[in-house]
Amino acid sequence: MAQMTHMLTIDVEDWPQSTLNFDLPMTERAADNMRRLLDLLRRHNVRATMFVQGMFAEAFPALVAEMAAEGHEIATHGYSHRPVYAIGAHRFADELTRSVALLEACTGQAVRGYRAPDFSVTAETPWAFDILKEAGLLYDSSIFPVRTPRYGMADKPRRIHMLDNGLWEVPLSTIEWGGRRWPVAGGGYFRLFPYALTRRALQRLEAEGMPAVVYLHPYELDPDEFASIPHHVPWRLRLSQGLGRRSVADKLSTLLNDFTFAPIAEHLASLQPYSEVSA
Numbered sequence: 001m002a003q004m005t006h007m008l009t010i011d012v013e014d015w016p017q018s019t020l021n022f023d024l025p026m027t028e029r030a031a032d033n034m035r036r037l038l039d040l041l042r043r044h045n046v047r048a049t050m051f052v053q054g055m056f057a058e059a060f061p062a063l064v065a066e067m068a069a070e071g072h073e074i075a076t077h078g079y080s081h082r083p084v085y086a087i088g089a090h091r092f093a094d095e096l097t098r099s100v101a102l103l104e105a106c107t108g109q110a111v112r113g114y115r116a117p118d119f120s121v122t123a124e125t126p127w128a129f130d131i132l133k134e135a136g137l138l139y140d141s142s143i144f145p146v147r148t149p150r151y152g153m154a155d156k157p158r159r160i161h162m163l164d165n166g167l168w169e170v171p172l173s174t175i176e177w178g179g180r181r182w183p184v185a186g187g188g189y190f191r192l193f194p195y196a197l198t199r200r201a202l203q204r205l206e207a208e209g210m211p212a213v214v215y216l217h218p219y220e221l222d223p224d225e226f227a228s229i230p231h232h233v234p235w236r237l238r239l240s241q242g243l244g245r246r247s248v249a250d251k252l253s254t255l256l257n258d259f260t261f262a263p264i265a266e267h268l269a270s271l272q273p274y275s276e277v278s279a
């Protein structure tokens, strides 16, 4: 059957450092999980957009180079994983520049896209998009057009669109059901619900003419991580972040068999002549 090309995006980071304590060092486990995911993508011949944290590139430059060499798009996930609303414009710009320099040194290729840690671009950070544009980036993929306790901008468009300053916005996928929007393509939804729900969500997006933007973290394929973390992890966090991990590799394999994926930058280039996109 003729298929729409969707976008698979991976936020490349280390669970304890990104979630428990920003001052922790990157662990080898983060690299091991990334290698496992890279193997899986290779087996399915799928190329993704990798939003790589600057600290990860600093710790594992050869692995980032390998990811780029295999055709994955290397984009930035900032440097330290501190939320955008918490660090302010000045430090945001610094972290962005630092992460882009680290990534470009690994790959020799220009970084085109950005995703905020925990989707932390909000109504309180209106300066973020201009800073991204001034840094020469082509797109942002930080907006979750949904309202949740932790993140989300429910009033934003669900479709890929161009912001007033010329930056593309590539929102995370949501579907509308029962009078509200639901985040459907990643995180806890992918881990906890049966795969059939994700498949139905992608079919629904296809029917709307909207390619899906799916997101995932390498550590979500690691069911044994919590048994080995040498730090205290509150039980609520352990549950919300750990449950369902054992099912992720199989679900992802099925998803990659059922649908077609390409990196975000390639999708944007297909929307209109490349010269216009990169202008």
Ligand SMILES: [Zn+2]
Residues within 6 Å of the ligand: 011, 013, 018, 077, 081, 116, 117, 118
């Ligand atoms: Zn992240």
